[in-house]
Amino acid sequence: MSLTFNVTERPDRASDADRSAVLANPGFGNHFTDHMALATWTKDDGWHDAKVAAYGPIAISPAAAVLHYAQEIFEGMKAYRHADGSVWTFRPEANAARFARSATRLALPVLPEDDFIESLRALVKLDQDWVPEAADGSEASLYLRPFMFASEAFLGVRPANEVTYCVIASPAGAYFSGGVKPVSLWISTDYARAxxxxxxxxxxxxxxASSLAGQMEGLAAGCDQAVFLDSSTHTYIEELGGMNLFFVYKDGRIVTPELTGTILEGVTRSSILEIAKELGLHPEERRIPIQEWKDAAASGEIVEIFACGTAAVVTPVGELKWDGGSVDHRRDGHDDEIALKIRKTLLDIQYGRTEDKHGWMTRLA
Structure with a gap:
């Protein structure tokens, strides 16, 4: 049986003036809407007590399993306001499927896809005034964060018998406030992400959490982020701390590291693999040695590199640095034409500025 999210509106919603002030300069992850969606799972009763209630602190026991054994998962997605005022989200069924895979791996209960999407719809419908306008090509949106954690109070290594599911929402401005800029990356050899x-x-x-030490190492070396290699041989490229990577070769191939079980399958990543075909590119998934990156960037065989994820969509990559060297494929005048074309294609679909031929968009309000 599908869940019904019972709605209790808070009496002290943010005023129009306060909300407008936030939406004028929301940043990312700094402000939150008036409400949140919640549901509880227990071993005996399954999923129940689904509701939308006032946003606020969640009371948990100091013995809650998540605080001791890190049994938790989350998702990240966005809600977009279209020109007619309606609000949509991008491929929520893909996020629901990944949420289910994550739950299985962390020994958490699977939330059915219908309930996952309904939790988003129930929250966004109530808090739709928090979804920013996206006029004149703006990239403002409402970031949605579904998450699940072991809330049972117990000390012992076993799957929790009580779990809490929650969705919170945060208005977000453009990731690149001053325009899209290439990022520099540091090869992390001392740390592995997974x-x-x-x-x-x-x-x-x-x-x-495991990526943070590598990220700090990269920042100390003057880079924006770190790129992680496989933990076994430290030979093959995996991903950044929270983004997948793509390499565009001069022969028209667009290559991304294959999913080996240690790489997160990004929804943006899988969408780009589809869009690339429509742009006349030849997508390829395979293991990529870090030495290939160094050599092909230096020789001009690689003409573009970009990272992708929900927050930034597509981010061009410039310089790659490591202990004792660096390489920048852009030094020979290569631009980011393909990365920016893919980025625009995705954004135009998400904001309803072009036809959604893939059926990727779902209306929430």
């Missing part, structure tokens, strides 16, 4: 047989293919907090 290991074989681990949780690399799941979207869980531990993967992001």
């Amino acid at each position: 290991g074989e047989g681990g949780t690399g293919a799941a979207k869980c907090g531990g993967n992001y």
Whole structure:
């Protein structure tokens, strides 16, 4: 039986003036809407007590399993306002499927796809005034964060018998406030994001926590982010701390590291593999040695590199640095034509500025 999210509106919603002030300069992840969606799962009763209630602190026991054993997962997606005022989201069924895969890997209960999407719809419908206008090519949106965690109070290593599911929403401005700019990357050789047989293919907090030391190392070296290699041989490219990578070769191939179980399958990544064909490119998924990146960028065989993810959509990559060297494929005058074309194609679909031939958009309000 599908869940019904019972709605209780808070009496102290943000005023129009306060909300407008936030939407004028929301940043990313700094402000939150008036409400949140919640549901509970127990071993005996399954999913129940679905509701939309006032946004606020969640009371959990100091013995809650998530605080001790990190049994939790999350998703990230956006709601977009179209020109007619309606609000849509991009490929929520793909996020629901990944959420289910993550739940299985972390020994959490699977939330059915219909309930996942209905939780988004129930929250956005109530808080739709928080979805920014996207006039004149703006990239403002409402970021949606569904998450699930082990809320049972117990100390012991076993799957929790009580789990809490929640969705919160945060208005977000354009990721690149001053226009899209190439990022520089540092090769992390001392740290790995995930290991074989681990949780690399799941979207869980531990993967992001494990990437932070490498990210800090990259920042100390003057780079924007770090790129992680496979943990076994430190030979093959995997991903950034939270983004997948693509390489465009001068013969028309567009290559991304294949999914080996240690790489998160991004929704943006899978969408780009489809869009690339329509742009006359030849998508390829395979293991890519880091040495190939160095050599092909230096020789001009690689003409573009970009990262992709929900927040930034598509981010061009410039310089690659490592202990003792660096290479920048853009030094020979290569621009980011393909990356920017793919980026525009995705954004035009998401904001309803072009026909959604793939059926990727779902209306929420």
